[in-house]
Amino acid sequence: MDTKTIHCPCGSNKQYIECCGRYLDKGESAPTAEILMRSRYTAYTLGREDYLLATWYHSTRPISLELASEPRSKWLGLEVKRHEQQGSGQAVVEFIARCKVGGRAHRLHEISRFVCKAEQWFYVDGDIL
Ligand SMILES: [Zn+2]
Numbered sequence: 001m002d003t004k005t006i007h008c009p010c011g012s013n014k015q016y017i018e019c020c021g022r023y024l025d026k027g028e029s030a031p032t033a034e035i036l037m038r039s040r041y042t043a044y045t046l047g048r049e050d051y052l053l054a055t056w057y058h059s060t061r062p063i064s065l066e067l068a069s070e071p072r073s074k075w076l077g078l079e080v081k082r083h084e085q086q087g088s089g090q091a092v093v094e095f096i097a098r099c100k101v102g103g104r105a106h107r108l109h110e111i112s113r114f115v116c117k118a119e120q121w122f123y124v125d126g127d128i129l
Pocket of ligand 1: 008009010016019020038042
């Protein structure tokens with residue numbers, strides 16, 4: 001996929017390079033947990049395992065995600081329901097992501113936890129509802 005001119009997969013209605021591309025390709029730090037969450041969703045749609053691991057907090061980070069293994073998920077859309085700052089350096093984001101795996105539609109409803117260390121947000125873990 002040519003990511004230069006596409007609308008950002010996170011659903012922001014902006015071009016990828018002006019949205020999540022700033023974090024995935026230009027190495028900028030996402031300023032809020034919600035923006036990090038959106039950029040991680042975009043990383044899933046693009047198969048960017050490197051970015052997903054780099055933004056995963058070290059204490060809960062898996063060794064690999066095996067995104068390339070079959071069957072691949074086709075991500076269809078993201079809806080952020082809630083973004084809540086919890087004290088300094090912690091936040092939760094509730095979202096619904098829709099995807100298709102092997103022709104079947106799935107809906108992932110998750111509350112994710114994030115921490116901010118040295119002005120950089122990281123994904124910690126989440127509860128699937
Ligand atoms: Zn985006």
